[in-house]
Amino acid sequence: MLNRRIGAAAVLLIGAALGWWVYSSTMTASWPFKLGLDLSGGTHLVYAADTTKLSQDQINDSLTSLQSVIERRVNAFGVGEPVVQTQQGGTLGNGDYRLIVELPGVTDVDEAIAAIGRTPLLEFKLIKKGMESATTDASGAIDPAAFTDTGLTGAYLTSAQLQFGNGGSASMQQPVVVINFNSQGGKMFSDITSAHVGELLAIFLDGNLISAPVINEKIGDGTAVISGRFTAQEAKTMASNLNLGALPVPITLVSTQTIGATLGESALRAGLVAALAGFLALAVFMIIWYRLPGLVAVLSLIIYTAIMLALFKVVPVVLTAAGIAGFILSVGLAVDANILIAERMKEELAAGKRSEEAIREGFSRAWLAIRDSNTAHLIASVILFWLGTSIIKGFALVFGLGVIVSMFSAITISRTFLLSLGIDASKPIGRFLMRSGIH
Numbered sequence: 001m002l003n004r005r006i007g008a009a010a011v012l013l014i015g016a017a018l019g020w021w022v023y024s025s026t027m028t029a030s031w032p033f034k035l036g037l038d039l040s041g042g043t044h045l046v047y048a049a050d051t052t053k054l055s056q057d058q059i060n061d062s063l064t065s066l067q068s069v070i071e072r073r074v075n076a077f078g079v080g081e082p083v084v085q086t087q088q089g090g091t092l093g094n095g096d097y098r099l100i101v102e103l104p105g106v107t108d109v110d111e112a113i114a115a116i117g118r119t120p121l122l123e124f125k126l127i128k129k130g131m132e133s134a135t136t137d138a139s140g141a142i143d144p145a146a147f148t149d150t151g152l153t154g155a156y157l158t159s160a161q162l163q164f165g166n167g168g169s170a171s172m173q174q175p176v177v178v179i180n181f182n183s184q185g186g187k188m189f190s191d192i193t194s195a196h197v198g199e200l201l202a203i204f205l206d207g208n209l210i211s212a213p214v215i216n217e218k219i220g221d222g223t224a225v226i227s228g229r230f231t232a233q234e235a236k237t238m239a240s241n242l243n244l245g246a247l248p249v250p251i252t253l254v255s256t257q258t259i260g261a262t263l264g265e266s267a268l269r270a271g272l273v274a275a276l277a278g279f280l281a282l283a284v285f286m287i288i289w290y291r292l293p294g295l296v297a298v299l300s301l302i303i304y305t306a307i308m309l310a311l312f313k314v315v316p317v318v319l320t321a322a323g324i325a326g327f328i329l330s331v332g333l334a335v336d337a338n339i340l341i342a343e344r345m346k347e348e349l350a351a352g353k354r355s356e357e358a359i360r361e362g363f364s365r366a367w368l369a370i371r372d373s374n375t376a377h378l379i380a381s382v383i384l385f386w387l388g389t390s391i392i393k394g395f396a397l398v399f400g401l402g403v404i405v406s407m408f409s410a411i412t413i414s415r416t417f418l419l420s421l422g423i424d425a426s427k428p429i430g431r432f433l434m435r436s437g438i439h
Helices: 002-027 056-076 109-116 183-195 232-245 261-314 321-350 355-387 390-421 428-434
Strands: 042-049 083-088 097-104 122-127 147-153 157-165 174-181 201-205 208-211 223-227 251-259
Touching (some): 042 109, 056 097, 122 183, 147 183, 157 232, 174 183, 201 223
Antiparallel strands (some): 042 097, 083 097
8 A cells, every 4th residue: 555655646746747847848938839830820831833844743743852842941941840731722623733831930921931042943954956046035035945855853963062163273263063963863864965965955043044064975973063153152052052952843932921929829828728628627527426536537637738748848749729629639538538447446336346456447347448449549640640731730649649648647647546545435435435426
C-alpha cells in the first residue's frame, strides 16, 4: 500500500510540474505555443502555375517539385511552420493549377512576398539556325519564334556555385555560375550538346536571355556554365537562388489575403472557452454519477491535459482551430475509457468481490474494449494525416497524440490512484463511494 501511495504521489507531482511548466512558459513567452494561421494571423498567398508548356504526364511531377522548392525557399527565411500546397481550380478540378502559401505570424503582405523571394526559372533553349541575330522583335522583347525548347530546366539542377573564369588576373576574371545537373538532367544536357555542336544554346533566367554560348563539343559531365554581364554579387545571389530551387514552372501572384491577429485571437479564445466548458461539464457528470472513480477520472484528465499541452510545446504541434477541436475530442475519448473502467468495476463489486480485486479485474476487462476502440481511432487519424490537407493534418496529429496519451492516463494513472486509496467497498461509506449511479 505504501508503494502504491508513493507512486500516486509521484504521478501527482509530475502532473503538477508539467502543469506549472506549461503555465509559466506560456505567461513568460519563453516557450510559447505554435499557433496556426487561423489563430495567430498571417498571410495567405495564391500563385497561378503556368503548365502550358508541360505534357499531361509531366504536370504532377512538376507541381510536386514546385511545392518542394517553395517550401525550401520559405523555410530558408525562418518563417515558422509554413503551409505550401498545390491544387487545381475549377468546379470539377479541371481548371488552372495553383500554388497556395500560408505564412503564420506574417501579416505584412510585402514581407510575405519577400519571404518567398525571387526564385528563378532557369531554362535552356536552342536558337534556331538563321535566327542568331534576330532573337528579339521590333520592340526589343524576346521573340519566342527564334527559340526551340529543349525541356531542360532548373528542375534538374542539383547545385550552383560562384566561380571566376575567362583567364587573366584575378581582378580581370569574370564571375560565372557553374551549375550541376542530376543524372536525368545530365543526360539531357549531354544529348543536347552532342546533337547540336556549333549551335547557340540560350540560357534564360525568369524569361530573360542572359547567355547564349556556342556548343563547341559534347558536354557529358552534367555541368554547365552561366556567364553574362553581371557583378560578383549578382552572380552570388543567382547561385544562392538557384540552390534554394529553380522553379520547374513559372508562377504568378494572383491574390493575397491577410488574417489579422484580432480574428485569430477571437478564434483562440472561443476554442479555449469551449474546451473549458466541455471539461467542466464532463467533470460534474463524472463526479455525480461515478463518485470516487469519477473524481479519480477527473484528476487523471487534468494530468492528461498537462501532458498534452507539454507535448504541444515540445514536439512542437502547430495549433489550429481544427487542432483544438481534435484535442477536445480526445478528452472525450479519455473520459470514455474511464467510463468503461468504472462500469466494469461496478459489475465486479456487484458480484461480491473486494475493492482491490474489483479494481484490477475491472481494468483488465475494460482494457480489451479500450484497446480495440483506440486502435480504430489511431488508424483513422493516420489515414487523415496521410491523405488530408493541412487543416485536416493538424486535426489528425492532435487527435492521434490525444488517443495515445488518453490510453496511458486511463489505464495507468487512474489505476494507480484507485489502488493507492485502499477503499473498502464492504463498508457503507466505501460502498457509496465506489458504486456508480444514483440510488
